[in-house]
Amino acid sequence: MNRKFEWQEQRTTTPDGVYRVLRTAILEGTVPPGEQLRETRIAEDLGISRSPLREALTRLEEEGLVVKVPYRGSFVVEVSAREVGEIASIRALVEPYAAELSAETLRGAQRPRLTQTIEELHRATNTNDVPASIDAHLRFHRLFYDFSGNSVLKSLWNGWETKLRLYLAVDHRTYSDLHELAVEHERLATFALEGDIEGFRRELVSQMKSALRAQQ
Numbered sequence: 001m002n003r004k005f006e007w008q009e010q011r012t013t014t015p016d017g018v019y020r021v022l023r024t025a026i027l028e029g030t031v032p033p034g035e036q037l038r039e040t041r042i043a044e045d046l047g048i049s050r051s052p053l054r055e056a057l058t059r060l061e062e063e064g065l066v067v068k069v070p071y072r073g074s075f076v077v078e079v080s081a082r083e084v085g086e087i088a089s090i091r092a093l094v095e096p097y098a099a100e101l102s103a104e105t106l107r108g109a110q111r112p113r114l115t116q117t118i119e120e121l122h123r124a125t126n127t128n129d130v131p132a133s134i135d136a137h138l139r140f141h142r143l144f145y146d147f148s149g150n151s152v153l154k155s156l157w158n159g160w161e162t163k164l165r166l167y168l169a170v171d172h173r174t175y176s177d178l179h180e181l182a183v184e185h186e187r188l189a190t191f192a193l194e195g196d197i198e199g200f201r202r203e204l205v206s207q208m209k210s211a212l213r214a215q216q
Helices: 015-027 039-046 050-063 081-107 111-126 130-146 151-174 179-194 197-207 209-215
Strands: 066-069 073-076
Touching (some): 015 050, 015 130, 015 151, 039 050, 050 066, 081 111, 081 130, 081 151, 081 179, 081 209, 111 130, 111 179, 130 151, 130 179, 151 209, 179 197, 197 209
């Protein structure tokens, strides 16, 4: 690892500040999947002690972005294109159903949540903030599962989210204009709220076409 870690914002030596620096580096692709996060080097680069760094690495491990290998160290988690493709093939079947089940709630009491998430996605993509766009992207899709009233659907999403986060760290960088991502998700929301589940399914499959090709 020859790259140098630098503070992306006002310098802070707290575990939370170190966590944000490392998380940004992982989600922006500065540190690729499979690469080792060498504690000594990172601590020297950021001018911090090992204690807040280890706390930050533990938090990243809990989030599923880092794996700690005994006697070797911490590594950025890898996810294969085939795994993402398999998830996409199942999502193409179940997510329209989740959208159908959650539509009434999202048209009613939880409409502000949906609107706010789309606004957050617009803000993140307008500023080309890849980590924030990934977070908003995942929050958007989670709404359909969370408000479906179906515990199995919620469990499925919980099992996928970490792998999808790592995949999106690569996928978001393939957009020539990241703002198109927000526009695509506005279309998904419109289909769901209008009860056009077939339209929702077609749009979802279109957005996942690169992941689906990997599964084939």
